[in-house]
Amino acid sequence: MGIIKKIFNKSRSPEDGIFFEEMRKILGFNPVDLSHYRKGFTHRSSNKTDENGNPINYERLEFLGDAMLGSVIAAHLFKEVPTGDEGYLTKMRSKIVSREHLNELGRDLNLIKWVESKVSAQHFGENIHGNLFEAFVGAIYLDRGFTYCEKFINKKVIVPYVDIPKLEGKVISYKSLVIEWCQKEKKQFHYDVFEDNGNEDVKHFGVRLKIDGKIVAKARATSKKKAEEKASQRAYFAFQEKINKK
Amino acid sequence: MGIIKKIFNKSRSPEDGIFFEEMRKILGFNPVDLSHYRKGFTHRSSNKTDENGNPINYERLEFLGDAMLGSVIAAHLFKEVPTGDEGYLTKMRSKIVSREHLNELGRDLNLIKWVESKVSAQHFGENIHGNLFEAFVGAIYLDRGFTYCEKFINKKVIVPYVDIPKLEGKVISYKSLVIEWCQKEKKQFHYDVFEDNGNEDVKHFGVRLKIDGKIVAKARATSKKKAEEKASQRAYFAFQEKINKK
Incomplete structure (x- = not known):
């Protein structure tokens, strides 16, 4: 009830309205507190700080998102592969959350489009895509909790990318x-x-x-x-x- | 509603009744499906398998519990220490979920009491306490989901053990x-x-x-x-x- 109220009662600036709509498209559900996502796109070069002088940028959110991603993928693999032992599960998870894979996920969602920064995009390097993806997952956790993280990761990571025979190396190319x-x-x-x-x-x-x-x-x-x-x-x-x- | 029904309608054997009560004491809430906890105490030496021939023991649950523990502690630290950067958060989390610390947690809950095994307890080695603790958290996730994992970890790990000044090394002994x-x-x-x-x-x-x-x-x-x-x-x-x- 509280959440529904928040979604409908808040009067949004036109700029926030566009951001809300775009986030909703990526998320597949309504964001509630847009500030988490805005922080998720704030590069350290923008030198923002909060009222206590703590830097505002997405680096801490990466830590949070990485943890959530790890546990959602762990739960998925645990249920999906009852024959896999601890070593197998650990190896498969590392493949799914590899730097290369996270970069691909962030790039496919075009998250870089939203980055607020004082340096130009060509200075970012390839890993920014994966970092933004992790931070985005962290923002979802803060905004809507674990269940919504799970929903998002399921839709955007597991369904389109987690192909177990391929990850096991049994299938190189379909x-x-x-x-x-x-x-x-x-x-x-x-x-x-x-x-x-x-x-x-x-x-x-x-x-x-x-x-x-x-x-x-x-x-x-x-x-x-x-x-x-x-x-x-x-x-x-x-x-x-x-x-x-x- | 479904959960409440399950708890009250299931007729339990006297043995299950005792196990249920003891698990409830450790958990601080009602378990629903006891089989997850039983599996969480089954040592590989008991050589149990399910109907598909997959081994039944707690080793896979350790993987799951470790992931849940990691994300609950990550979320706690993120919220508790707004001044800590990614590196700080990562380091603090490793301290909290260190092998030594997990062994202490498992030992304090006396989880070893419930182990079903064909080898005697003195062959287990020290790490069994931490392994049982991780598996227990994994069983909670399967039984009641992430929110209950969070509740349990908060009560049994965060409140009694997570003391940030001490972990930071600023306080050695109160x-x-x-x-x-x-x-x-x-x-x-x-x-x-x-x-x-x-x-x-x-x-x-x-x-x-x-x-x-x-x-x-x-x-x-x-x-x-x-x-x-x-x-x-x-x-x-x-x-x-x-x-x-x-």
Whole structure:
């Protein structure tokens, strides 16, 4: 009740209104206290401090977000892989929350767009994407608690990125599996790629995978390669389901 | 509602009834599904497996509990120390969840009492206490979710053990601070120690700290030394509050 009141009663400046809407799009639910997200985008170079002289920037939020990410992924792996022992679970989690992976997540959400800073973007280096992603998760925790962190991580990390056979190294590329299968079964395949931006700021690519002229899977992603891989993965799992049903 | 039903409608064997009561005492709230806690006390030597052949023991739960502990402590430190940067927060958390500290926590709760194992207790080694503590936190997460993990960790870890000035190394021992102060102020002090077991299995000691014949603080703990330190800490914070009010 308190939260609902806060969402609807607060009168927002037009600028806050835009920020609220954009955050809502990324989050998939309503933010309540926008100040957490604003802090999550404040680079240390802006030299802001609060009334007690403590610096305002996203570095502390990274620590918090990293911890929340770690426990949400731990719980997911624990439930998803009942056969995996402690060592396996630890290894898989490190793969999921690797620097490279976090950078990819932050970049795909285009979080850098919101950064408030006194240095120009080209000085940031690659890791800013992952740092912003961690800080964003920290901001969600402060704003809406653990359950909403879980929701967000599930939607933005687990569903689109956590592919256990691939992380285990059993599958290197779904595209190559699809190609191999088509060649063996003497089927024609074709990846139909087109740019598909919708209303979003980040470039997106759409892919249709046709086998013997029939569309078997579609996918969208921020690069051609990713979209092809995603479509191949969908086709692979759809085929597996068919095979299992026989 | 579902949880309340589960607690009251389930008919429990007398053995489960005792286990339920004992778990409730440790937890400070009702457990719902006892099987998680039973698993949390099952040592790998018991060679149990589930219907799919997966081993049943507490090792996977350690991974889960460690993650939950990490994020609850992270959130606590983040809120408690607004002046601490990422490096400080990381260092403080490592101190709190150190192996030594987790062993102490597990030992104080006497978790080893519940271990089901085919090897005798003297083969376990010191780290079993901390491992059982982590697994216990993992079981709480599975049974009641993150909020209850937070409740439990707050009550059993943060309130009794997380003392920031001490962790920062600014205070080595509150007892020595009290003694120093009494000597400077020419006051008589006396630690009145007695054994105080109540209904619990673990030995407890009670301490009353008297200054100039007046009781200024009381505390209970699993050793004389700890109880004296706790009473001194309470006296120290009480004095500080008085001084701040002046």
